[in-house]
Structure formats: structure tokens, C-alpha cells
Amino acid sequence: xxxxxxxxxxxxxxxxxxxxxxxxxxxxxxPGVRVRVPFGRRQQIGLILAVAESxxxxxxxxxRVLEVIDDTPLLGEPELWLIRFTGDYYHHPIxxxxxxxxxxxxxxxxxxxxxxxxxxxxxxxxxxxAGVDIETLARRAPRQAGLLAALRTAGDDGxxxxxxxxxxxxxxxAVKALTDKGLAKRFETRAxxxxxxxxxxxxxxxxxxxxxxxxxEAVHDRHGFGAFVxxxxxxxxxxEVYLQLIERAHADGRQVLVLVPEIGLTPQLVSRFSRRLGxxxxxxxxxxxxxxxxxxWRLAREGAAKLILGTRSAVFVPLARPxxxxxxxxHDHSLKQHEGLRYSARDLAVARAARAEVPIVxxxxxxxxxxxxxxxxxxxxxxxxxxxxxxxxxxxxxLVDLSLHADREGLSDVLADAVERHVTAGGQALLYLNRxxxxxxxxxxxxxxxAVCTRCDARMTVHADDGRLRCHHCGSSRPLxxxxxxxxxxxxxxxxxxxxxxxxxxxxFPERRLRRIDSDSTQTKGAIHAALAEAVEGGADILVGTQMxxxxxxxxxxxxxxxxxxxxxxxxxxxxxxxxLAQSIVQVAGRAGREDRRxxxxxxxxxxxxxxxxxxxDGGYPAVxxxxxxxxxxxxxxxxxxxxxxxxxxxxxxxxxxxLDYARETVSDTERSAIEVLGPVDAPLARRAGRYRAQLLLxxxxxxxxxxxxxxxxxxxxxxxxxxxxxxxxxxxxxGLF
Ligand code: ADP
Ligand code: ZN
Numbered sequence: 184x185x186x187x188x189x190x191x192x193x194x195x196x197x198x199x200x201x202x203x204x205x206x207x208x209x210x211x212x213x214p215g216v217r218v219r220v221p222f223g224r225r226q227q228i229g230l231i232l233a234v235a236e237s238x239x240x241x242x243x244x245x246x247r248v249l250e251v252i253d254d255t256p257l258l259g260e261p262e263l264w265l266i267r268f269t270g271d272y273y274h275h276p277i278x279x280x281x282x283x284x285x286x287x288x289x290x291x292x293x294x295x296x297x298x299x300x301x302x303x304x305x306x307x308x309x310x311x312x313a314g315v316d317i318e319t320l321a322r323r324a325p326r327q328a329g330l331l332a333a334l335r336t337a338g339d340d341g342x343x344x345x346x347x348x349x350x351x352x353x354x355x356x357a358v359k360a361l362t363d364k365g366l367a368k369r370f371e372t373r374a375x376x377x378x379x380x381x382x383x384x385x386x387x388x389x390x391x392x393x394x395x396x397x398x399x400e401a402v403h404d405r406h407g408f409g410a411f412v413x414x415x416x417x418x419x420x421x422x423e424v425y426l427q428l429i430e431r432a433h434a435d436g437r438q439v440l441v442l443v444p445e446i447g448l449t450p451q452l453v454s455r456f457s458r459r460l461g462x463x464x465x466x467x468x469x470x471x472x473x474x475x476x477x478x479x480w481r482l483a484r485e486g487a488a489k490l491i492l493g494t495r496s497a498v499f500v501p502l503a504r505p506x507x508x509x510x511x512x513x514h515d516h517s518l519k520q521h522e523g524l525r526y527s528a529r530d531l532a533v534a535r536a537a538r539a540e541v542p543i544v545x546x547x548x549x550x551x552x553x554x555x556x557x558x559x560x561x562x563x564x565x566x567x568x569x570x571x572x573x574x575x576x577x578x579x580x581x582l583v584d585l586s587l588h589a590d591r592e593g594l595s596d597v598l599a600d601a602v603e604r605h606v607t608a609g610g611q612a613l614l615y616l617n618r619x620x621x622x623x624x625x626x627x628x629x630x631x632x633x634a635v636c637t638r639c640d641a642r643m644t645v646h647a648d649d650g651r652l653r654c655h656h657c658g659s660s661r662p663l664x665x666x667x668x669x670x671x672x673x674x675x676x677x678x679x680x681x682x683x684x685x686x687x688x689x690x691x692f693p694e695r696r697l698r699r700i701d702s703d704s705t706q707t708k709g710a711i712h713a714a715l716a717e718a719v720e721g722g723a724d725i726l727v728g729t730q731m732x733x734x735x736x737x738x739x740x741x742x743x744x745x746x747x748x749x750x751x752x753x754x755x756x757x758x759x760x761x762x763x764l765a766q767s768i769v770q771v772a773g774r775a776g777r778e779d780r781r782x783x784x785x786x787x788x789x790x791x792x793x794x795x796x797x798x799x800x801d802g803g804y805p806a807v808x809x810x811x812x813x814x815x816x817x818x819x820x821x822x823x824x825x826x827x828x829x830x831x832x833x834x835x836x837x838x839x840x841x842x843l844d845y846a847r848e849t850v851s852d853t854e855r856s857a858i859e860v861l862g863p864v865d866a867p868l869a870r871r872a873g874r875y876r877a878q879l880l881l882x883x884x885x886x887x888x889x890x891x892x893x894x895x896x897x898x899x900x901x902x903x904x905x906x907x908x909x910x911x912x913x914x915x916x917x918x919g920l921f
Contacts, residue, residue: 188212189238189245192220192229193278195290199270199897201277202229203238203245210251214263217252219292228252228292230281232263252292257285257484262501265535272534274827274893274913275524283524284499286477295481297474305370306358307341308334312366326357334367341370345474385461388423389573395420398566399427402507402544408537412513412554413546415568417773418575421546422452424568425509426459428544433460433489437506437541441492442528444515445469446734448494450712451719460490467493467500495520495528498535505539508532512734513545513554514766516918525914548773549766549804552812556822571777578744578775578782580800585789592687593679598745598785599691606695606724610742610780613726614684615733615771617751619701620655621647621683622676625663629672638873645676646703647686657872684747685727698723700732733771744775746786753793756867757919758820765799765807821916825886827893828920829879829900830866831911836875838908843879845905849896857888867920874910880920 190212191201204220206212216231226249238245258266266284270277282290288297312331321328330351334342347354361367391399402411415421429439441464443452448468457463465479465488479500482488486503493500495518510518510529519527529545536543545554545563558565571577588595593616602612622645625634634643636654643652645663653660667674676683685699698718705711711731718726721740726732752764768786776782788796798806816823829846833839843863850860859882866876883889893913900906 186236186242188234188236189242190218190231190248191233191235192218192248193232193266193281194220194222194227194229195278195282196222196227197276197279198901199274199276201232203235203240205242205245205247207248207251210248211254212248212251213256214260215253215256215258217257217289217292218248219250219252220248221246228290229278230258230285232267232277253295257289257295258501261535261539262499264538265499265531268534268538269524269526269531271894272890273524273526273915274890274897275526279524283496283526286480287473288477289480293477295477297477305341305343306334306347306362306367307337307339307370309366309368312361315366324357324360326351326353327360330354330357331361331366334361345472386458388426388459389420391423391427392420392572394568394570395424395427395572398424398568399431401564401566402428402542403431405542407540407542409542410533410536410557410563411542411544411566412550412558412563413544413566413568414550415546415548416571416577417548417770418571418573418777419548419568420572421511421548421568422455423572425511425544425546426456428507428509429456429460429490432506435506436504438483438486438488438502438504439490439507439509440497440500440502440505440532441490441509441511442497442518442532443492443494443511444517444734445494446517446731447512447515448492449715449736451715451737453492456490456492462489464490464492467491467497469494498526498528498531502539505541507541508536508543510543510545512547514547514549514551515734519918521918522912525912525917527916527918530916549769550808552762552808552815553822555808556812575777575779576781578772578784580772580784580786582791582796582800583785583787584791585787586791593684593747594687594691595787598747598787601743601745601783601785602688602692602725605743605783606692608742609740611718611721611724611726611738611740612743612745613728613732613738613741613771613774614688614745614747615728615730616679616681616684616747617729617767618678618680618748619682619703619729620644620653620680621686622678622680624677625652625674626677627667627670627672627674630667630670632667632669634668634674638870640868640870644680647682648703656868659872679747681727681729688725688727692725695724696722697725697727700726700728702729702731705731730767730771733767733774736774737777738774739778741774742776742780742782744772744782744784746771746784749786749788750790753788753790753795758815758818759919761795761807761811761814764795765804765811768799769804819882819884824882824884825889826915826917827881827889828914828917829881829911830876830914831878831909832866832871832874832876833909834874835908836865836869836877838905839875839877842900842903842905842909842911843877845903846879846896846900849899850892854888854892857885858883858892878920 187206189203193201212234214231214233219226220229266280270280317328317332358367413421432439467479483491484501510532513529518529533543557563583595583597588597605612624642625645634652636643639654639656641656644655646653650663651660652663681699681701700714719738772784775784831839831842840863847860861880863877863879866878
């Protein structure tokens with residue numbers, strides 16, 4: 184008699200292995216199906232990754248699957264491949280990769296169809312309802328009147344069951360009465376959007392310029408995989424290229440996945456896509472409810488959603504008929520996850536496109552050096568949109584020498600005069616300062632003592648609105664004491680954050696409408712979108728903000744951009760410092776003069792002679808990138824080498840280091856011939872929230888050797904006695920060494 188098969192199950196535990204089980208009494212076992220299994224003294228939900236003939240463990244030690252949850256696989260082979268690839272490439276526990284890839288409700292064992300009913304069924308007011316007088320109806324049937332009013336406000340989009348449950352108690356009876364009278368109608372959003380009858384007519388876009396057309400043709404002519412870097416200054420019409428490519432993919436009956444950075448997924452972008460394509464894209468982002476997320480995930484999996492627009496984790500969404508993947512603002516670091524499974528959605532998207540044999544377009548005004556270097560190697564195709572589309576011209580960039588022009592609370596007279604000039608002429612000004620709070624430092628006027636965080640190796644930031652000192656690393660805060668804790672003399676804030684700049688602008692321009700946009704001013708849900716919408720409509724003359732303001736937004740009236748403190752990045756220690764500084768300046772500068780009026784950009788710096796500025800002003804981002812690539816090659820930093828960073832943290836500094844010492848000693852001499860082992864050293868922020876942090880850097884030109892080492896190292900570290908006293912992680916292709 185043939186022996187029963189065993190199943191390899193991925194469980195959400197921090198171990199990089201699968202677990203073998205015997206099949207249950209009933210239920211079909213296939214990869215991609217969820218099962219409930221005994222694990223220790225508990226039960227866990229897991230995903231079958233493989234069905235195998237034998238196990239390394241003796242059969243009598245194997246436990247049996249308790250229940251098979253799905254009758255058909257949730258994930259097909261391409262998605263399972265992506266999960267395995269992610270686990271292998273990032274050397275991360277496979278069960279945690281599965282947990283990242285699946286929506287929360289599925290993780291918890293709910294049915295794939297759990298969200299179906301509520302999210303799909305909607306009610307809307309009928310045309311006849313327009314003539315109903317709500318007040319008259321309210322006298323006889325207040326519930327119906329209330330519901331009808333709500334449905335009328337919702338318009339054609341209607342309200343779904345979840346919303347009705349939350350907002351209109353007793354709605355089911357009321358909606359039945361309204362439907363019977365022909366005042367309300369029920370509909371399902373589930374219909375396949377490829378042939379949906381209610382799709383609105385799409386707006387037609389502009390006629391493409393020759394460069395845009397060439398880009399569209401190059402991608403469309405590629406049958407099969409190809410990676411294309413769409414390198415175009417802001418306003419050069421990258422989004423138009425995306426739109427045309429999406430239309431073509433849809434015409435072929437194919438789905439398109441568009442990934443954007445968290446902050447890039449603005450209502451502006453979504454409405455542009457839906458106006459032009461004639462229907463709503465399916466959205467996947469962090470603000471969705473679990474049900475909404477599952478709903479979108481399922482529509483994508485079934486092929487019913489034609490366009491999926493999402494942030495980082497959407498890279499894992501299953502697609503029935505993929506035709507094209509687009510990554511917008513590919514240089515943005517929010518496409519990389521900075522904790523847990525530290526994956527780059529951009530890089531996984533490329534792997535996914537290759538596996539699915541579809542093209543991928545990676546767009547940016549400031550392409551990362553990794554991608555530029557792939558273009559030089561000929562591995563990726565460089566598509567360039569060198570000029571702004573339509574009438575807009577590139578902004579004029581000038582430096583303001585802070586050693587000549589006194590900088591009062593962050594604002595030099597030159598910059599203040601420019602604000603005056605632009606606002607008087609009917610334009611809008613944006614002052615960019617990537618530092619929130621009132622002042623980054625509180626210093627004693629007598630002894631020079633600086634207020635520091637008790638839990639981190641960091642200074643406290645002064646916050647003026649509530650008179651507190653806050654640590655931007657651990658979030659702790661305490662009241663601001665006007666007397667020095669050391670000597671009792673008076674303290675004063677040093678340097679400027681966005682709040683101080685805002686105060687200075689208020690004093691100087693009392694008549695002007697001012698709006699500060701940073702994470703302090705936009706804490707409530709939706710506040711950021713409201714503030715940006717107001718800014719777009721010209722509801723503020725002067726905008727002050729952090730990098731939140733610098734990305735992707737289109738402010739029609741904006742003509743002046745002031746970079747208030749550019750020097751923060753000028754002497755950065757990280758090997759990416761120049762690339763990042765140039766990216767942030769070029770991105771924020773790209774907000775200026777996007778329509779008919781020419782933009783002006785003023786950059787305040789105390790070091791106007793620094794060679795970085797000449798490169799940036801004369802040659803733009805390409806010149807900075809060129810020079811940075813040379814420096815990286817000379818110093819053997821990526822993209823000319825590969826990095827992996829092992830981090831550890833512990834309550835005692837010695838423990839954090841001991842773990843990494845152990846890792847270091849594990850590397851053999853043979854491995855060292857191909858791989859440099861640097862450290863362990865204290866992390867740049869050596870103590871954070873009471874934990875000591877250390878890191879060990881592995882660097883190699885040989886990707887294969889580096890990965891072979893990590894593969895060998897991971898289980899050794901998992902079982903190391905020193906691991907119990909630390910939190911540790913492996914970061915493959917870290918974006919920063921901090
Ligand atoms: P990007 O995505 O590169 O920032 P967009 O696609 O948003 O650029 O284009 C910037 C502006 O120029 C938009 O208002 C867009 O409608 C317009 N535009 C784009 N392509 C063309 C074109 N070929 N002709 C006229 N206007 C265009
Ligand atoms: Zn702190």
C-alpha cells in the first residue's frame with residue numbers, strides 16, 4: 184500500500200522552515216489551500232506550500248491536519264512562487280511572508296467569500312426618488328426618510344451593507360419599503376468590470392508628444408518580460424504614458440497592477456485614473472478595512488478588477504490575467520518595508536513581472552542609481568521624457584547664501600521677498616523644511632546643556648503648540664521646562680522646524696493665508712487629504728511642510744518653492760546621502776510652475792560653494808546621479824556591490840553585540856574571500872526606546888555568495904543561544920545603514 188502523502192505547511196511563526204503534517208480524513212490537499220493544524224498546545228492556520236511523498240521526520244511523530252479550509256487554492260502557482268522567492272531572497276520566515284501576502288481575514292481563517300455579501304451588495308436611490316419630499320415622508324416614515332436622504336447624498340455610488348449597518352440602524356425594513364415603492368434599488372458591484380454596463384464614458388487624454396509615443400510603443404511592442412525605466416521630469420507626462428499603456432492592456436483583456444508610494448495614492452491620482460479609464464480602480468492601501476481589502480483582493484484574483492492601484496503590499500495581490508505592472512515614483516523609500524519582512528515592493532514587482540512574462544514600467548523624475556545602472560548594463564530599457572508636456576517650462580533654480588543673508592527663524596530676507604513677490608502676483612509659495620516641530624534643539628543659554636531623550640541617544644524636539652519636548656524616535660514627551668535641568672539658567676530653542684517657520688511667516692505676512700502640512704498638523708484621519716485638496720484649490724497662499732508636500736501633488740497655482748534647510752543632507756554619512764538630497768530637492772522643485780507660469784526655486788544653504796550645488800543646478804539630477812555612480816563604484820557601494828545588514832537590539836549593549844559577534848564568527852574564511860564582514864558596530868542611533876542597537880554589515884560583489892552565506896547563517900542564528908536575549912533581523916538591500 185502506498186503511504187499517505189505529507190503536506191508542507193507555512194505557519195506564521197518566526198522560523199524559516201515549513202512544518203510537515205499528515206492529511207486529514209477529508210478534504211483535498213493542494214498547494215495554496217489553507218489548513219487548520221495543531222501546533223504546540225494551540226491550533227494555527229497555515230497555508231499548504233507543497234504536497235510531498237515523505238518527510239524528514241518519522242511518520243509517527245507527525246500530527247494530522249485538523250481541517251482543510253478552502254476547496255480551491257487561494258493562490259495559484261505564480262503567487263506561491265512569489266512567496267517562495269520573497270522568503271528566499273529576503274531570508275525571512277516563510278510563514279511570515281505568507282502572512283504579509285494574505286489579507287487579514289484570510290489569515291484568521293475566514294472564508295474567501297467572507298466579505299462578499301456586505302461589500303458587494305449596494306443600495307442607491309432610484310431616479311423616481313429625486314421627486315420625493317423628504318420632510319413629508321419623514322412625518323409618516325422617519326426611518327425611510329432618513330435612509331432615502333442618505334442614499335440621495337451618496338448618489339450613483341450608493342451605500343454598501345457595511346456602511347448601512349454602521350450608519351442607519353433598522354435600514355433593512357426601511358430599504359424594503361423604499362424598494363417596494365420604486366424609490367431605492369439594489370445592485371451588485373461584483374459584476375466583471377471588463378464588461379460592466381455601468382462604466383462611464385472615459386475622457387480622452389491629450390495627444391502624446393513624440394517621446395511619450397515612443398515610450399508607449401516600446402513597452403507595448405514588448406511581448407513578454409521587459410523592464411523599462413520611464414525617466415521623466417515632473418510634469419513630463421509619465422502618467423499619460425501609464426494611462427495609454429493601461430488602456431491597451433485592458434483592450435487585450437489583461438489586468439494592470441500599479442504600485443505607488445503610500446503618500447502618492449492621493450484622491451487626485453485616483454480620480455484622474457477613473458475619469459480617464461471610465462471606471463474606478465480597485466484600491467489597496469493601509470486605510471482600508473479588512474473587509475474592503477479582502478473584497479479587492481478577491482476581485483483581483485478572479486480577474487474581475489481590471490486595474491489595481493495599491494501601495495507596497497499590493498505587490499502580492501493575486502492576478503488572474505496580468506498584462507502589465509507599473510511602479511510609480513520607484514525611487515521612493517516607502518516602497519521598501521522597514522520592519523518585519525523588509526522587502527522592496529519595487530524589486531519584487533520586477534521579479535513578478537519576469538515570472539509572469541509581462542512588461543514592467545518603473546517611473547520616476549529621479550530614478551534610483553540601481554535602476555540607472557541596470558539601464559547602462561542593458562538589462563533595463565531607459566525611456567526618457569526630457570521636457571515638460573504641454574506649455575509648462577522647467578523652474579529656475581538659485582541658491583540663497585545664508586552666510587550673506589541673515590536667516591531669521593529659518594527664513595532669509597531673500598526668500599521672504601520672493602514669497603511676497605510671488606503671492607502678490609497671484610501665485611502660491613511652498614516652503615519645504617523636512618523637520619517638524621518648533622525647533623530641533625533646546626539649549627541652555629548659560630551652560631550649553633542640550634535637552635535629550637531619556638530613552639534614546641537623541642535630542643528632544645521643541646513643540647510649541649502644546650509646550651512640550653518630544654522625541655521623534657520613540658515618541659516620548661515631557662513638559663518644556665523654561666529653566667535648564669543642569670544649572671537652572673534660561674533655555675532657548677535652537678534651529679527651526681516647520682512650526683517655527685510658520686510662526687515667522689505669520690509675523691511677516693499677517694494678511695496671507697498660511698497652511699502648514701506635516702504629520703503633526705494632519706494626525707486625524709483624512710486631514711492630510713483635506714489639507715492637500717485645499718492647497719490644490721489655491722485655498723492657501725503659503726504652504727509650509729515636510730516631504731509630505733513634496734511628492735506627486737499637482738498644485739496649479741504654485742510658482743515658488745523655497746528649500747529652507749538644504750544643508751541637513753549635504754554632509755550626510757550614508758552612502759546614499761547625495762542621491763537622496765538630489766531626489767528630495769528635484770521632487771519638491773518639480774511642484775513649481777506646473778502650468779503656464781514659470782516656477783522659481785530658491786535653495787537656502789550656508790555652503791553655496793559645495794560642488795554638489797553646481798552639479799545640481801547646471802546638470803540637474805542626471806549630473807548628480809552620474810557623479811554619485813562614479814563615487815559608488817570607487818568605494819564599492821551599491822549598485823556596484825550587494826549589501827545585507829544584520830541588526831540586533833537588546834536592553835544591554837553587550838547582548839546586542841554578542842549576538843552579532845557570534846554571527847561574525849560563523850562566517851568561514853572561504854566565505855570571507857568573497858564577502859566583507861564589517862562590524863559589528865553600534866547603530867547610528869545607538870539607543871532607541873531604551874534598547875541598544877548594533878549592526879553587522881555584509882558586503883559583496885557576488886550576489887550568489889552573499890545569499891549562500893545568508894541561507895546558511897539564518898538557521899544558525901535562529902538557534903543561537905544569544906538570540907534569545909535580542910531582537911534581530913536581516914535586511915537584504917537595505918536602503919540606509921541606520
Ligand atoms: P508626470 O506624471 O510626469 O508628472 P503628467 O502625466 O501628470 O506628468 O502630465 C503633466 C501635465 O501635462 C498634466 O496636466 C497632463 O495632462 C499634461 N500632459 C501630459 N502629456 C501631455 C501632452 N502630450 N500634451 C499636452 N499635455 C500633456
Ligand atoms: Zn526617545
